[in-house]
Structures are given as structure tokens and as C-alpha cells.
Amino acid sequence: MGSAFNLGKVFGIQLRLHYSWFIIFALLTFLLVSPHWSSLLWWVVGIIACLLFFASVVAHELAHSLVGRANGIPIKSITLFIFGGIAQMTREATRPGAELKMAAAGPACSLVIGSLFGLFWYFNQGMGEPIVTMAYWLAFINVALAVFNLIPGFPLDGGRIFRSILWRFTGDFRRSTRIATQLGQGVGYAFIAGGIVIVFLNPFNLSWFSGLWIAFIGWFLKNAASNSYRQAQWREALKRFTAAQVMTTNCPVVPSDVTLNQVVQEYVIPSGCRLFMVADEGRLEGTLTLQNIKPVSQRKWAMTRVKEIMTPIDKLKAAYPGQDALSILEQMDESDINQMPVVSEGRVIGLIARDNLISLLRTRSELGI
Numbered sequence: 001m002g003s004a005f006n007l008g009k010v011f012g013i014q015l016r017l018h019y020s021w022f023i024i025f026a027l028l029t030f031l032l033v034s035p036h037w038s039s040l041l042w043w044v045v046g047i048i049a050c051l052l053f054f055a056s057v058v059a060h061e062l063a064h065s066l067v068g069r070a071n072g073i074p075i076k077s078i079t080l081f082i083f084g085g086i087a088q089m090t091r092e093a094t095r096p097g098a099e100l101k102m103a104a105a106g107p108a109c110s111l112v113i114g115s116l117f118g119l120f121w122y123f124n125q126g127m128g129e130p131i132v133t134m135a136y137w138l139a140f141i142n143v144a145l146a147v148f149n150l151i152p153g154f155p156l157d158g159g160r161i162f163r164s165i166l167w168r169f170t171g172d173f174r175r176s177t178r179i180a181t182q183l184g185q186g187v188g189y190a191f192i193a194g195g196i197v198i199v200f201l202n203p204f205n206l207s208w209f210s211g212l213w214i215a216f217i218g219w220f221l222k223n224a225a226s227n228s229y230r231q232a233q234w235r236e237a238l239k240r241f242t243a244a245q246v247m248t249t250n251c252p253v254v255p256s257d258v259t260l261n262q263v264v265q266e267y268v269i270p271s272g273c274r275l276f277m278v279a280d281e282g283r284l285e286g287t288l289t290l291q292n293i294k295p296v297s298q299r300k301w302a303m304t305r306v307k308e309i310m311t312p313i314d315k316l317k318a319a320y321p322g323q324d325a326l327s328i329l330e331q332m333d334e335s336d337i338n339q340m341p342v343v344s345e346g347r348v349i350g351l352i353a354r355d356n357l358i359s360l361l362r363t364r365s366e367l368g369i
């Protein structure tokens with residue numbers, strides 16, 4: 001997801017805030033405070049309640065992340081956006097039990113937080129407005145968050161729980177993913193239809209805005225489910241290739257002390273390659289890709305040398321020829337790298353760039369294979 005900025009790290013996990021989150025922040029504050037415009041107290045408590053809601057969503061995602069990490073599923077970042085949060089994993093669970101625990105942790109956490117606010121509300125009725133109202137609202141919204149996420153449509157938590165159970169009983173990860181993502185798309189369409197009914201027929205006396213919102217969530221769910229299925233297909237496709245099959249063996253070799261002007265004029269343009277080995281006197285020093293060159297402004301090409309911007313050999317992680325392409329992509333994601341040398345018996349026999357893997361997938365999808 002683009003347009004998000006980093007808030008820092010919690011438990012070693014990058015926390016990111018997508019700009020769309022401000023829409024929900026403003027909307028919730030408005031809904032909470034609007035009956036009491038002129039009261040400063042309501043404004044303060046309303047904003048605190050929204051920040052506590054934010055903390056509740058972070059706690060939900062952290063619960064997923066920490067349980068995931070304890071079960072061997074590394075989590076790279078958590079992004080908060082208009083519909084809540086997403087914990088981005090660098091690889092899928094390899095056992096259904098791990099997926100079940102990880103998926104259930106989030107709603108369980110929200111239920112606990114909701115119950116705590118509920119208890120606070122119940123035992124502090126005497127505190128009066130607006131604190132009691134806010135505690136009630138936080139209890140309600142956390143329980144609602146848990147219940148909504150338990151809907152069994154992938155990629156919602158309930159959909160993941162559903163997939164892990166299917167997977168446990170059928171032993172077939174692919175089929176379970178297909179069924180769970182199809183159900184996810186069905187849930188998305190049902191929300192869209194429900195939203196439209198509310199807007200035009202208004203059977204439950206809800207506002208047209210609620211209908212629109214529900215339809216919007218449905219549209220998002222439907223897309224998320226389709227994307228999850230496509231990604232699952234890609235992962236399966238990548239698993240069938242080995243490093244030796246996808247690596248580039250004819251990468252031109254460039255010396256480390258030439259300037260970018262020279263590299264572009266003498267190597268990049270004539271060869272049409274996007275990936276280069278950097279070597280001096282036959283010794284590999286690192287790799288150079290177009291991604292290394294692009295961030296350097298053209299004015300500086302004459303002064304910048306390859307060795308200043310290449311990915312040095314000690315930053316390169318090596319793949320072995322028989323390694324499957326999916327685990328290579330996962331390794332790239334985990335270490336934030338875009339290329340890996342393929343090493344056999346201590347010798348570099350080829351290079352794999354992220355671009356290679358992506359164009360492999362593109363070619364396959366264009367040919368429909």
C-alpha cells in the first residue's frame with residue numbers, strides 16, 4: 001500500500017500510518033463530538049477516545065504479529081488505514097495450526113480490550129458524561145471489530161481461521177485458499193448488495209451514509225479477496241521454479257571504479273540488460289541494477305562511481321541453484337534486497353533480480369499458463 005508514513009518500531013515491527021486513516025479519525029471524532037459542538041470537554045474526550053481506538057487497532061494487529069512471530073511467521077510491518085490495520089507477513093504459515101493461532105489472536109485481543117472498556121463503563125456509571133459514553137463506545141467498537149473480523153471471508157481473520165480448518169482437514173493448502181478466497185469475494189458482494197439495499201430501500205431505518213459505507217467495505221473486501229487469490233496463485237507458480245531456472249547467467253561485468261555516465265553509455269544502453277555484476281580483476285565486488293542507478297540524479301552521473309551505489313557483496317545474500325523461486329522472493333522481502341547471486345561450490349554462477357521473478361510471473365499470466 002503506497003502513501004503511508006512510518007511511525008517507528010514496536011517490538012521490532014515497523015508501524016506505518018496510511019493517509020486514509022486520517023479520514024476515519026476525523027469521521028469518528030465528528031460522530032462522537034457533533035451532538036456537543038460547543039463543549040471543550042467533549043472535544044478532548046472525543047479525541048482521546050479516537051486515539052484509544054487507534055491503540056486498540058494497533059493492539060489487534062500486534063496480537064497477530066507477535067503470535068505469528070512465535071509460530072515462525074515473520075512480520076515486517078503493520079499499516080493502519082481507513083478500514084483498520086494490516087500486518088504484512090513476508091511468508092505464509094507452513095502449518096494450519098500456526099495460521100489458526102495467528103488469525104485468532106487479533107479478534108481475541110479486541111474482545112479482551114472491549115470487555116475491559118465494558119467493565120470500566122459498568123463500574124463507573126457515576127463518572128458521568130462524556131467519559132461513560134466514550135467507555136461504552138470503545139467497548140462497542142472493539143467488540144464490533146472482533147465480530148466483523150470473524151466473518152469467514154478471506155482475507156479477514158475469520159477467513160484465515162476458516163482456511164486453516166479446511167487445510168487441517170483436507171491437507172490441501174491450495175484448494176483451501178481457493179475456497180476461502182471465493183467465500184471472501186461472496187462476502188464482499190453480499191456487503192455491496194446490502195449497502196445498496198440500505199441506500200435505496202432503507203429497511204432498517206439506517207442512514208444512506210451507512211449503506212454507502214457498507215457497500216464501500218464490500219467493494220474493498222471483494223478486491224482484497226481477489227488479490228489474495230491471485231497472490232496465492234503466484235506463490236504456487238513461483239514454487240515450481242528453481243534458482244537455476246530463473247537466474248540470469250549472462251550479466252555483463254562492469255568494473256567498480258567507472259562513473260555512472262560510462263556505465264549507462266557503454267554497458268546499460270548497448271546491452272539492454274538491467275542487472276550487472278561488478279567485478280575487478282575477476283573478483284566479484286557486488287551487483288548493480290537499474291534500481292541502484294535511478295535514485296541518483298543525472299547531473300551527478302559524471303561524478304558518481306559504481307562502487308558508491310552498487311550493492312556490495314557483503315550485503316548480498318546467496319541463493320543455491322536448487323532453491324525454489326518463492327523462498328528466494330521471501331528472502332528478498334525479509335532482508336529488503338532486490339537481487340541475489342546464485343552460488344554453487346563457492347562460485348557465483350548467476351544472478352536473480354526481483355525483476356526476473358516479476359517478469360516471469362507476467363509472462364506466465366500473459367500466456368495463460
Ligand SMILES: [Zn+2]
Binds near residue numbers: 061106149157
Ligand atoms: Zn485481524
